[in-house]
Amino acid sequence: MSKGVSTLKIVDPAKADKPTARKTRVTASGKSAAKSGSTQRIVDSVTTAIAERRLMPGTKLSEQKMGDIYNVSRTVVRQAFNQLSRDRLVVLEPARGAFVAMPTVAEARHVFAVRDILEAAVIRQLCPVITDPQIKELRYHLQIERSAVSDNEVSGRTRLLADFHIVLAQMLGNQVLVEMLSELLIRSSLIALMYQSSHSAEASLSEHVAIVDALEKRDVKDALRLMGKHLDNVLINLHLDPHSLDLAQILKA
Incomplete structure (x- = not known):
């Protein structure tokens, strides 16, 4: 790696x-x-x-x-x-x-499937043991995200929105997990470039805020639900339907 x-x-x-x-x-x-x-x-x-x-x-x-x-x-x-x-x-x-690289549709689905597994594991382990200083650190990160989104800094906000997931993994102190998730997030960026339609940075920020709220309450069930919903929403904003590439269908439309 x-x-x-x-x-x-x-x-x-x-x-x-x-x-x-x-x-x-x-x-x-x-x-x-x-x-x-x-x-x-x-x-x-x-x-x-x-x-x-x-x-x-x-x-x-x-x-x-x-x-x-x-x-x-x-x-x-x-x-x-x-x-x-x-x-x-x-x-x-x-x-x-x-x-x-130009990721295929199958690879895109596989990357997000693995992210779903890893990030659920992060939430499940972190939520019961997260400290108040770590919650404060996450709030600070959200503040920076909000600033980048408000200023429409595309490259900055893209990196910061991805960094949120890495910061969560870092809080567990498992560097192997951090590196694995980092690689998946880089590959996710390539996938987004190819298949993303109208993914909203504002929506992602709001979802991050909700995840931190659940972590602060130490509500594992709700935090897991919100992280799963967040990743599902990213997938929803990707054009991964192979039928959309059918030439006959495109021309008839």
Whole structure:
């Protein structure tokens, strides 16, 4: 799994939409360490662009252009593409190059099915043990979400709405769970780019508020219901009906 999805932290609202740069670690291994750092920098950059819905599915990623952008060799770029390919964010096609992945309808359904299982587990474990300071932290996150939604900051609000789910998982202290959910959320961003119709950021924010209200009451049953409803609503706003791709049906319409 890629380390490009970093652990998320609540930050000052004024800095919420400014990604923190990852510093390349300098070691005695010299060029080897620098090359590794450059590879990860590209992986992080592409991953973030996908998560914030700035990089569209099917976009061709030229080795030469990427090398020029990051001032690295094509070998380093190729290493980054290989890592992104393993994370299913990039597809490598022989004689054609690298492309941002285009999830299928089946994959979209599978991703959300797994998210439903994982996020229900998060709620079920977290609700009985969540602390008042953690509730305060979630309220602060909702405040930042609300600010981004009000200001119509598309990339910022997209990231923050996704971060909400990661923050919940982080509160359990299980880094493996955090990384698994982070990967699914990145893939969800690709799916949304391809299939989303009119998903409302305002609606998602309201649903997040309701989930936190239930957590504050330590109402496991209601929190589970609200999280399930939230994920169902995201799916409702996706065009995943394969019949809509039938050419005869489209032309007759």
